[in-house]
Amino acid sequence: MSAEVLVPGAAGAPVVVITDCDHDAFDAEIAVARAAGVELRLAQARTRDELLEVAADADGLVVQYADITAEVLDGLPRLRVVSRYGVGVDSVDLAAAAARGVAVCNVPDYGTEAVSDHAIALALTASRGIARLDRGVRAGRFELEAVRPVGQVRGSTFAVLGLGRIGQATAAKARGLGYEVLGHDVMAPEGATEWHGVPLASFEDVLRRADVLSLHTPLTDATHHLLGERELALLKPTAVLVNTSRGGVVDTDALVAALAGGRLRAAGIDVHEQEPVPTGHPLTRLENVVLTPHLAWYTEESYAELKRRTVQNAVDVIAGRGSANLVTEDNR
Structure with missing residues (x-):
């Protein structure tokens, strides 16, 4: 499985991979990544093997539906952050992420x-x-x-x-x-x-x-x-x-x-x-x-905010600034 490069990165630039997403455009994500000097790639990976293939060198993941399990985390040694499109993080093994020092972020108030x-x-x-x-x-x-x-x-x-x-x-x-x-x-x-x-x-x-x-x-x-x-x-x-x-x-x-x-x-x-x-x-x-098809979150305003902030969360953690939207087992 291959990933499309949305924003090329210079040599040594951090890599953020959008593991999977059914949105129709990625202008907001591209703008954030470009401003931060981050390489941004888009894939449609759901299974463990697909995720390990497309994100082998990823510093950050942006996730919509893919399950980020302990096995996936173990196969991504560079990974520092998983940022999810949305509020819920039930698709991410929070305990496994914490044990491996991987931050997990969401966008708790966008919708x-x-x-x-x-x-x-x-x-x-x-x-x-x-x-x-x-x-x-x-x-x-x-x-x-x-x-x-x-x-x-x-x-x-x-x-x-x-x-x-x-x-x-x-x-x-x-x-x-x-x-x-x-x-x-x-x-x-x-x-x-x-x-x-x-x-x-x-x-x-x-x-x-x-x-x-x-x-x-x-x-x-x-x-x-x-x-x-x-x-x-x-x-x-x-x-x-x-x-x-x-x-x-x-x-x-x-x-x-x-x-x-x-x-x-x-x-x-x-x-x-x-x-x-x-x-x-x-x-x-x-x-x-x-x-209705899981679209209660959608308005044009919330859609743009979600896309921008999800990638910004990943960029902030990779840059060492942390994020106001860190999720743990205690605050989920």
Whole structure:
């Protein structure tokens, strides 16, 4: 496998390899690398062998989907930094990176407005059955029964699971629409009844009270399948689930069963356990699900910021300046 050289480097210049990326242009990354005197290459490597081939002399990696495992790290002796396009770093073995002195960076705040906007859009679309109504109109049906009962926003409870930057922004927007907002976060101070202006409740109480449950947690060992069959059963059958965090936070099979069995009203899902979603997947056959292709992060503004800052993180670490966006097992 070969890599395309986007910015040639002088002899001895640091090398940054974009391991894989499905973006349509790389002007922002090129500008950062050129200003820093760094050689920048673009590949589409996902497997261990492909990664070791294209990044054998890399000082830094910029990663979208590729898994950076201990084996990969061991095969890249010059590597000093892994910088990921996005917030989540579940594709990087943080413990292995730390043990080998490799910094890991993300861009934790680039998509706050975009993702929170998308979460609200999914919540309203799923709650009011808008996608289903649209399909009906296109097929010549003017019908109410398909989406009854629809409740109003005012007086409904919008529950936010995870009160980081995006969770806080989503809570504020939901409150502005007239929802009663409720939250839960394991990082909230013990005994607190409110955090970041959001009233708090226990995990199970949040599930029981939610009319809309919006997920904003990272994917870790502790949050993998955080919502499974037992947890989904605690939700009201009239509730709507929105996930713009990580697909693995929800047990997809349990979600499909709850939606198909009438134990959950609807869902708006942007992130998936398998991406892209396989053709014919059970979720795609359900009328009460709104699906988007992991693009909640996207606006033109956030897109440009993400690309620039991801490469800048790598450049800063290689230059010895460090980065404000270092990720460890403790702060992920």
